[in-house]
Amino acid sequence: MIRALLIANRGEIACRIIRTARAMGIRTIAVHSDADAQALHVRMADQAVAIGPAPARESYLVGEKILAAARASGADAVHPGYGFLSENAEFAQAVIDAGLIWVGPKPHSITAMGLKDAAKRLMQQAGVPTTPGYLGEDQDPARLAAEAAQIGYPVLIKAVAGGGGKGMRLVERAEDFADALASCQREAAASFGNDHVLIEKYILSPRHIEVQVFGDAHGNVVHLFERDCSLQRRHQKVIEEAPAPGMDAATRAAVCAAAVRAAQAVQYEGAGTIEFIADGSEGLRADRIWFMEMNTRLQVEHPVTEAITGVDLVEWQLRVAAGEPLPCRQDDLTINGWAMEARLYAEDPARGFLPSIGRLEVLRFGSAHGGRIDTGVYEGAEVSPFYDPMIAKVIAHGASRDQAVERLDEMLRGTAVWPVRTNAAFLVKALAHPQFRAGTVDTGLIGRDGDTLAQPPVPSDAALECAAQALVPRSDAPGFRLNAAPRLRARFLLDGEPVEIALSGHGTAQPAASALVMDQGQVWRLEPWRRDGVHGAAAGDGAILAPMPGKVIAVAVSEGEAVTRGQKLLTLEAMKMEHTLTAPFDGIVTELKVSAGAQVQVEALLARIEAEEGAA
Numbered sequence: 001m002i003r004a005l006l007i008a009n010r011g012e013i014a015c016r017i018i019r020t021a022r023a024m025g026i027r028t029i030a031v032h033s034d035a036d037a038q039a040l041h042v043r044m045a046d047q048a049v050a051i052g053p054a055p056a057r058e059s060y061l062v063g064e065k066i067l068a069a070a071r072a073s074g075a076d077a078v079h080p081g082y083g084f085l086s087e088n089a090e091f092a093q094a095v096i097d098a099g100l101i102w103v104g105p106k107p108h109s110i111t112a113m114g115l116k117d118a119a120k121r122l123m124q125q126a127g128v129p130t131t132p133g134y135l136g137e138d139q140d141p142a143r144l145a146a147e148a149a150q151i152g153y154p155v156l157i158k159a160v161a162g163g164g165g166k167g168m169r170l171v172e173r174a175e176d177f178a179d180a181l182a183s184c185q186r187e188a189a190a191s192f193g194n195d196h197v198l199i200e201k202y203i204l205s206p207r208h209i210e211v212q213v214f215g216d217a218h219g220n221v222v223h224l225f226e227r228d229c230s231l232q233r234r235h236q237k238v239i240e241e242a243p244a245p246g247m248d249a250a251t252r253a254a255v256c257a258a259a260v261r262a263a264q265a266v267q268y269e270g271a272g273t274i275e276f277i278a279d280g281s282e283g284l285r286a287d288r289i290w291f292m293e294m295n296t297r298l299q300v301e302h303p304v305t306e307a308i309t310g311v312d313l314v315e316w317q318l319r320v321a322a323g324e325p326l327p328c329r330q331d332d333l334t335i336n337g338w339a340m341e342a343r344l345y346a347e348d349p350a351r352g353f354l355p356s357i358g359r360l361e362v363l364r365f366g367s368a369h370g371g372r373i374d375t376g377v378y379e380g381a382e383v384s385p386f387y388d389p390m391i392a393k394v395i396a397h398g399a400s401r402d403q404a405v406e407r408l409d410e411m412l413r414g415t416a417v418w419p420v421r422t423n424a425a426f427l428v429k430a431l432a433h434p435q436f437r438a439g440t441v442d443t444g445l446i447g448r449d450g451d452t453l454a455q456p457p458v459p460s461d462a463a464l465e466c467a468a469q470a471l472v473p474r475s476d477a478p479g480f481r482l483n484a485a486p487r488l489r490a491r492f493l494l495d496g497e498p499v500e501i502a503l504s505g506h507g508t509a510q511p512a513a514s515a516l517v518m519d520q521g522q523v524w525r526l527e528p529w530r531r532d533g534v535h536g537a538a539a540g541d542g543a544i545l546a547p548m549p550g551k552v553i554a555v556a557v558s559e560g561e562a563v564t565r566g567q568k569l570l571t572l573e574a575m576k577m578e579h580t581l582t583a584p585f586d587g588i589v590t591e592l593k594v595s596a597g598a599q600v601q602v603e604a605l606l607a608r609i610e611a612e613e614g615a616a
């Protein structure tokens with residue numbers, strides 16, 4: 001049995017692991033970077049060890065520091081969570097060599113699934129269907145082109161050492177093959193130090209189906225059914241559910257059996273996921289579902305499996321790591337109802353999903369019967385620019401898929417976060433998408449309809465009135481005019497834009513300076529209209545502030561230049577992504593504080609736009 005567990009991770013997954021470990025009577029040890037000294041996982045754990053500066057490369061990714069923390073705290077086991085060092089076979093071996101229990105598969109199982117071509121070959125030997133394609137050693141461009149023609153276009157070229165969506169090229173026509181191959185090989189050599197590629201049939205209408213598997217040290221392997229994670233944005237999962245819509249019993253049996261064979265082929269111990277790609281153009285069919293890769297760790301979306309099976313997967317991980325056999329047999333596992341998880345991110349869909357950093361002054365989650373929130377933050381905590389900006393996983397469970405959708409919708413609509421922006425309203429819209437409702441989502445849905453989904457909703461009259469009430473004095477309201485009806489129409493500023501709101505109530509004795517409007521997962525700030533025309537910073541303030549710390553990589557305008565609303569001003573590189581900052585309205589660039597190459601702090605003034613006379 002494990003007595004003291006070090007969790008080599010942060011955020012919601014560290015908190016999730018601590019919860020189960022505590023319930024099992026295991027002492028918990030958190031590790032944290034300087035940026036995370038006040039983080040929830042640090043507060044929850046029995047003990048916390050500082051492991052270095054904020055960047056993960058200098059803290060959460062440094063194996064020696066984690067091992068030193070384990071020694072110092074007397075831990076006898078290490079749980080890696082997901083991400084960071086969770087699929088690093090060398091680190092797993094180092095943990096074992098240090099005489100500690102590694103809560104995960106044996107290093108050789110991780111390695112076997114590390115390279116795409118070797119993994120696919122191994123799966124073929126184990127009788128697991130793989131995407132049609134070429135896995136050969138012969139990397140001669142002419143041979144590869146001939147293989148692509150043989151497979152039939154469109155094809156995908158994949159770097160065998162690739163990951164995270166990198167080193168992949170879609171080729172639609174034979175005449176584009178040579179260029180795509182050369183560019184894929186260059187990227188693969190630069191990113192992974194290995195330019196070997198494989199070629200795959202490109203699946204149209206692809207659905208992402210994955211199977212949760214579990215193995216123990218006694219040779220037992222079971223599956224815990226499938227999840228559907230087809231709703232993705234740029235290969236990142238957005239909403240996951242279990243079971244998969246449209247999966248009949250025979251297809252499920254075939255896919256889950258293939259997943260168990262895959263796990264057995266690498267003597268798998270612990271929690272793992274076999275990811276498949278399905279051609280969903282004619283529903284889910286066993287002969288159109290192919291192995292894609294294995295994730296040798298606990299997944300972000302594991303709660304939907306827990307909800308439908310009643311199994312605590314972290315408890316199983318800890319028991320299996322300690323050498324116990326699996327707590328139950330395949331026949332004991334059944335599917336109960338339907339579960340759905342949405343990933344709530346600190347990001348602004350209206351601004352290209354730019355991460356939104358800062359203090360969570362308001363953090364409220366909606367609730368529904370059977371609902372679960374997995375989070376790593378609390379009200380008052382900071383969303384830091386250093387890590388994944390996920391605020392929480394919102395998980396609903398119902399008797400049917402419709403009920404799960406309704407409950408997740410209820411939970412998301414009741415969620416209010418301020419002033420950090422979130423994707424909650426985007427998620428609400430995604431849930432209402434006809435293709436999502438029909439259960440026929442393919443991985444390209446958000447790519448096609450994302451712009452519509454990302455448009456912020458309009459607050460309802462009821463939500464506006466409710467917030468406006470707090471801004472209106474109980475009597476003698478100057479600036480208000482009475483309508484013929486016994487309703488008052490009053491002017492306010494909603495996120496800086498003038499609005500008229502009809503009020504039927506009487507307001508409050510002591511009006512507030514501003515109020516929050518919360519509706520459909522979105523939050524707006526409502527302020528009283530000021531007759532002098534001088535409004536708060538949100539009202540037409542042309543200060544262009546850095547949304548997060550980063551580096552200015554391009555400046556597209558110069559001081560004194562006239563710009564139009566939406567015109568590109570600067571490009572900022574932050575969190576490994578490029579962010580374009582645009583003019584909020586037509587005007588003149590009156591100040592330009594930075595040039596290309598400048599490092600800037602969050603909220604730093606980069607430029608100022610002033611509206612031309614009369615334009616405001």
Ligand code: ADP
Nearest residue numbers: 131162163164165166200201202203206235443
């Ligand atoms: P990575 O290891 O870089 O994440 P994967 O092989 O897992 O690469 O593929 C990433 C994503 O690309 C998948 O989730 C899927 O959406 C898409 N994809 C992969 N293979 C195919 C294919 N053969 N046809 C269509 N889409 C694919």
